[in-house]
Amino acid sequence: MAPPVRIALDAMGGDFGPAATIAGAALALQRRPDTFFLLFGDGTAISAELAAFPALAERSEVRHSAVSIRMDEKPSVALRQGRRVSSMWMAIEAVKKGEADAAVSAGNTGALMAMAKICLRTLPGIDRPALAALWPTQRGQSVVLDLGASVGADARHLVDLAIMGSAMARIILHVERPTVGLLNVGTEEIKGVEEVKAASKLLKDARLPNLDYQGFVEGDSIGQGVVDVVVTEGFAGNIALKTAEGTATQIKNLLRDAMRRSLLTKLGALLARGAFEEMRAKLDTRNVNGGVFLGLNGVVIKSHGGMDAIGFARAVEIGYEMVRNELLAKIRDTATIAHEHDNAASLEETSDSSALSSPPSAGI
Amino acid sequence: MAPPVRIALDAMGGDFGPAATIAGAALALQRRPDTFFLLFGDGTAISAELAAFPALAERSEVRHSAVSIRMDEKPSVALRQGRRVSSMWMAIEAVKKGEADAAVSAGNTGALMAMAKICLRTLPGIDRPALAALWPTQRGQSVVLDLGASVGADARHLVDLAIMGSAMARIILHVERPTVGLLNVGTEEIKGVEEVKAASKLLKDARLPNLDYQGFVEGDSIGQGVVDVVVTEGFAGNIALKTAEGTATQIKNLLRDAMRRSLLTKLGALLARGAFEEMRAKLDTRNVNGGVFLGLNGVVIKSHGGMDAIGFARAVEIGYEMVRNELLAKIRDTATIAHEHDNAASLEETSDSSALSSPPSAGI
Numbered sequence: 001m002a003p004p005v006r007i008a009l010d011a012m013g014g015d016f017g018p019a020a021t022i023a024g025a026a027l028a029l030q031r032r033p034d035t036f037f038l039l040f041g042d043g044t045a046i047s048a049e050l051a052a053f054p055a056l057a058e059r060s061e062v063r064h065s066a067v068s069i070r071m072d073e074k075p076s077v078a079l080r081q082g083r084r085v086s087s088m089w090m091a092i093e094a095v096k097k098g099e100a101d102a103a104v105s106a107g108n109t110g111a112l113m114a115m116a117k118i119c120l121r122t123l124p125g126i127d128r129p130a131l132a133a134l135w136p137t138q139r140g141q142s143v144v145l146d147l148g149a150s151v152g153a154d155a156r157h158l159v160d161l162a163i164m165g166s167a168m169a170r171i172i173l174h175v176e177r178p179t180v181g182l183l184n185v186g187t188e189e190i191k192g193v194e195e196v197k198a199a200s201k202l203l204k205d206a207r208l209p210n211l212d213y214q215g216f217v218e219g220d221s222i223g224q225g226v227v228d229v230v231v232t233e234g235f236a237g238n239i240a241l242k243t244a245e246g247t248a249t250q251i252k253n254l255l256r257d258a259m260r261r262s263l264l265t266k267l268g269a270l271l272a273r274g275a276f277e278e279m280r281a282k283l284d285t286r287n288v289n290g291g292v293f294l295g296l297n298g299v300v301i302k303s304h305g306g307m308d309a310i311g312f313a314r315a316v317e318i319g320y321e322m323v324r325n326e327l328l329a330k331i332r333d334t335a336t337i338a339h340e341h342d343n344a345a346s347l348e349e350t351s352d353s354s355a356l357s358s359p360p361s362a363g364i
Numbered sequence: 365m366a367p368p369v370r371i372a373l374d375a376m377g378g379d380f381g382p383a384a385t386i387a388g389a390a391l392a393l394q395r396r397p398d399t400f401f402l403l404f405g406d407g408t409a410i411s412a413e414l415a416a417f418p419a420l421a422e423r424s425e426v427r428h429s430a431v432s433i434r435m436d437e438k439p440s441v442a443l444r445q446g447r448r449v450s451s452m453w454m455a456i457e458a459v460k461k462g463e464a465d466a467a468v469s470a471g472n473t474g475a476l477m478a479m480a481k482i483c484l485r486t487l488p489g490i491d492r493p494a495l496a497a498l499w500p501t502q503r504g505q506s507v508v509l510d511l512g513a514s515v516g517a518d519a520r521h522l523v524d525l526a527i528m529g530s531a532m533a534r535i536i537l538h539v540e541r542p543t544v545g546l547l548n549v550g551t552e553e554i555k556g557v558e559e560v561k562a563a564s565k566l567l568k569d570a571r572l573p574n575l576d577y578q579g580f581v582e583g584d585s586i587g588q589g590v591v592d593v594v595v596t597e598g599f600a601g602n603i604a605l606k607t608a609e610g611t612a613t614q615i616k617n618l619l620r621d622a623m624r625r626s627l628l629t630k631l632g633a634l635l636a637r638g639a640f641e642e643m644r645a646k647l648d649t650r651n652v653n654g655g656v657f658l659g660l661n662g663v664v665i666k667s668h669g670g671m672d673a674i675g676f677a678r679a680v681e682i683g684y685e686m687v688r689n690e691l692l693a694k695i696r697d698t699a700t701i702a703h704e705h706d707n708a709a710s711l712e713e714t715s716d717s718s719a720l721s722s723p724p725s726a727g728i
Contacts, residue, residue, distance in 0.1 A: 109550075137614070138614050138617060138618075148549045148550070151549065151557055183603060185512045185515065185598070185599055185602040185603065186473075186512070186602070186606070193515050193599065218602075218603075218606045219602070219603040219604070219605065219606025219607035219608075219609070219610055220606045220607065220609050220610030220613070221610065222607055222610055223607070223610035223611050223613065223614040224610060224613075224614070232603070234549070235549055235557065235600055236599055236600045236603045238549040238550070238582075238583070239547060239549065239582075239583040239596070239600045239603065239604050240583070240603050240604060240607040241583065242550070242582045242583025242584045243583035243584065243586055243587070243604040243607050243608050243611075244583075244607050244608065244610075244611040245583070245584050246583055246584030246585065246586060246587035246588060246608075247587050247607075247608040247611040247612055247615075248611055248615060249584070249587065249588075250501070250502050250587040250588070251611075251612060251615050251616075251643075251647070252615075253502060254502075254643055254646055254647070255619070255639075255643055258639035258640070258642045258643045259636060259639050261638065261639055261642065262638065262639075264635050264636070264638065265635070265636040265638055265639040267632075267635050267636075268631075268632045268633065268634070268635030268636025268637070268639070269632065269636055269639075270632070271628050271629070271631050271632030271635065272623060272628070272629040272631075272632025272633055272636065273632070274625065274626065274628065274629055275619075275622035275623050275625055275626075275629040275632070275633075276622070278622045278625065279615075279618055279619055279622045282618055283615070283618070
């Protein structure tokens with residue numbers, strides 16, 4: 001039997017702290033009994049919550065930390081005050097030390113990103129980490145990245161994003177060769193998206209074994225579920241995510257208000273309650289909770305700060321899946337192939353250009 | 365009495381050609397009787413449609429053109445084949461020649477943008493044009509730009525976008541000093557958004573009379589209607605728009621399917637029909653049809669290609685409003701103030717740096 005998956009939990013993160021994280025861990029444990037937890041945070045608060053979940057108490061170990069990172073703390077301040085001593089840092093560090101396989105936090109995104117980067121460093125061959133999440137679509141779910149781990153991307157980083165996103169999609173969507181699209185604007189021949197065009201060429205030429213590159217997609221393709229993995233740099237990705245969330249909220253509010261308008265519409269809403277519940281379930285963001293920081297020497301999962309126990313449990317399970325299905329090895333394998341291809345291509349280029357007989361001194 | 369607003373219509377653009385554009389013009393004329401139309405396109409096809417609208421026939425002049433730009437034509441090909449001779453070009457050129465006050469087309473966006481730029485050129489002090497549109501929000505409508513006229517933006521261009529978007533908002537939203545927000549990602553202190561930060565500082569310092577700069581907004585603020593004008597560069601703006609459209613479609617489909625699930629839900633939907641109709645009306649994209657190309661020496665309006673007569677009429681009316689309320693003068697006035705401020709600031713900077721006594725020769 002495989003050894004248990006060891007999750008390091010920042011119990012203090014999120015809007016509800018241990019009340020949501022401990023109950024969430026207990027829920028996740030019910031569904032994945034081969035999990036073991038290291039619970040980082042205020043020992044007294046954690047133990048108080050644990051009392052209600054004896055099964056979790058059995059399968060966990062509390063590690064006291066006196067410092068919690070505030071949700072609205074600036075990353076630089078969080079690092080200064082929380083390095084080594086905060087529950088967030090300690091959870092990540094447990095992964096680095098090999099005491100845990102994945103860290104899960106519902107805390108401050110910027111601080112988590114900064115600490116994860118500094119503590120774990122990026123995988124060989126990956127320059128920058130990325131944040132990926134599941135996006136509910138008309139066909140099911142897609143992986144979308146980068147959602148704001150960094151801003152701007154050259155062609156090479158976009159290729160890395162495609163590789164990392166596909167590795168995640170293979171695990172979560174259970175497809176051996178996920179389809180991948182590069183987010184682009186529809187208007188052809190406009191200037192300034194050279195990186196996206198160059199990345200498209202690289203992905204086409206590389207014919208990677210573990211992803212099926214399909215070309216450009218536009219913003220409306222995300223919700224249609226046209227591809228399994230949507231790749232874009234972090235600024236546009238973050239704005240796409242937030243805009244979609246905003247639009248969904250807007251329409252839900254519009255619908256709710258319209259349904260309250262008259263006795264007749266209220267009666268209609270009552271009769272169609274089943275339909276609204278079905279819809280609510282499909283749009284329930286708890287089902288897709290759990291952003292994955294990709295490209296680090298370790299698995300780090302970011303839960304939405306406002307999540308309750310049900311949502312937080314989902315983030316824990318995402319961490320479990322990433323470990324059980326060897327996310328890091330999957331990224332490493334494909335990245336190695338891609339970069340061998342890169343190097344081969346640039347070697348070819350070099351010999352080509354020397355064939356054009358430019359004098360050696362001009363090459364500098 | 366003010367002279368009529370003269371609209372140059374590319375009658376051949378859009379998925380339905382003259383069937384939608386001529387009927388749309390007739391509708392717009394009903395609501396704005398002081399409009400006169402120049403109708404560019406296939407003379408026979410236009411006259412056939414005009415027969416049904418005698419009032420429009422009275423207030424228009426047909427200008428035959430043998431060439432129509434295909435909806436999927438690449439802009440470079442469209443320019444090669446359609447320059448001077450296509451209905452699209454001729455409509456824009458009528459504005460340049462002073463025969464019309466605004467051009468309206470439902471044709472190929474890329475071609476329209478390219479032709480408008482080449483034919484009309486940008487306003488003094490404006491480097492690049494932008495595409496702005498109305499975005500339905502929880503509070504009403506906001507102006508969002510740039511939706512993809514160009515990609516990437518330095519701080520100065522973002523300031524120009526704020527100025528141009530505010531001028532449009534003053535006309536459409538009837539507010540003297542529209543609130544303006546710069547679209548940004550939430551994560552603080554991440555690198556790569558220097559332009560956005562610099563633009564924020566410029567806008568704060570300039571204290572422009574005709575816009576009320578409110579700072580950064582995130583993607584979900586657009587739908588909330590937090591500000592009257594949302595400013596971003598064209599890549600992110602285009603992706604935000606398409607993603608929002610995709611999300612709205614996705615939720616509408618989800619709702620429709622859920623409502624068809626059982627007899628009970630169907631009955632509920634029937635009773636609540638009024639609510640669904642209200643919702644549909646609020647989400648009807650025909651009400652916000654009509655993107656405005658801003659920053660050119662002339663008013664050019666882009667209607668969505670799939671619009672029917674009702675939607676196209678709205679685009680014509682947007683063109684009417686822009687002319688009647690002197691869009692170009694409004695942009696010019698605020699841009700002048702902003703650039704005077706710029707120059708003053710850079711003069712100050714210069715004298716500051718010379719006070720730091722760097723030798724004159726080092727300044728080159």
